[in-house]
Amino acid sequence: MEERLNLLIQLQEIDGAIRARQEEKRKLPELLAALERKSEANKAELDSVREALETAQKSKRDRDRDLEEGAQKVEKLKSRTPDIKTNKEYTALLKEIETVEQENKTIEDDILKLMEKIDAAAAEIKAAEARSAQEAAEIDAERKQFEESMAKLESELAADGRARDEIASRIDAALLAKYHKRLVQQGGRVVVEARGESCSGCFMSIPPQIFVNVKKNTEIITCPNCQRILFFKEAIAPKTP
Numbered sequence: 001m002e003e004r005l006n007l008l009i010q011l012q013e014i015d016g017a018i019r020a021r022q023e024e025k026r027k028l029p030e031l032l033a034a035l036e037r038k039s040e041a042n043k044a045e046l047d048s049v050r051e052a053l054e055t056a057q058k059s060k061r062d063r064d065r066d067l068e069e070g071a072q073k074v075e076k077l078k079s080r081t082p083d084i085k086t087n088k089e090y091t092a093l094l095k096e097i098e099t100v101e102q103e104n105k106t107i108e109d110d111i112l113k114l115m116e117k118i119d120a121a122a123a124e125i126k127a128a129e130a131r132s133a134q135e136a137a138e139i140d141a142e143r144k145q146f147e148e149s150m151a152k153l154e155s156e157l158a159a160d161g162r163a164r165d166e167i168a169s170r171i172d173a174a175l176l177a178k179y180h181k182r183l184v185q186q187g188g189r190v191v192v193e194a195r196g197e198s199c200s201g202c203f204m205s206i207p208p209q210i211f212v213n214v215k216k217n218t219e220i221i222t223c224p225n226c227q228r229i230l231f232f233k234e235a236i237a238p239k240t241p
């Protein structure tokens with residue numbers, strides 16, 4: 001195999017690996033952001049149940065005060081009894097006491113309901129805290145994994161870069177410049193296999209007289225249609241960088 005062809009194939013392989021790793025690296029911060037959003041959602045959920053507990057506690061304090069006032073009202077009404085002169089007044093007073101007592105009963109029912117709500121909210125907070133702690137541990141583990149992946153990618157990219165420089169240094173400047181120019185134009189595929197007498201870059205047939213030479217892998221031959229550099233696979237065993 002022609003050495004320049006071999007080097008170009010190696011260069012293209014390593015450039016593909018670099019692109020894939022850079023793409024992976026680009027995705028990592030998005031994963032981290034997703035983790036942070038998850039962590040914030042957990043915190044918001046916890047805040048919301050804590051708020052529900054505080055609201056129920058405040059309502060209960062208000063209703064406790066209402067009940068205290070209601071009880072005082074009943075006492076005050078009852079204290080009027082000795083001053084009652086007529087049966088009619090007495091009936092009216094009893095009626096009034098009954099009304100206030102009825103109201104107090106309603107307040108007591110409210111207080112019971114609020115106590116149930118407070119118990120439920122406290123239990124929910126406990127559960128949410130446990131959930132949140134569990135998820136925080138998972139998020140920490142994922143974050144650690146993220147940092148490791150990032151460090152691994154960085155070191156792989158550094159190694160790729162060194163290997164790439166080494167290969168590129170062995171390719172003559174004009175050919176390297178041509179490769180670089182086409183790398184962008186041809187979507188990362190500058191050197192392509194000639195397969196079944198067709199170019200695997202553009203899928204057009206290669207004229208037989210050109211294909212005969214391509215099969216030899218002894219010179220730089222480009223596809224007459226897409227200008228990609230052609231090689232023939234059966235005849236080569238590319239060195240892995």
Ligand SMILES: [Zn+2]
Nearest residue numbers: 199202223226
């Ligand atoms: Zn082609």
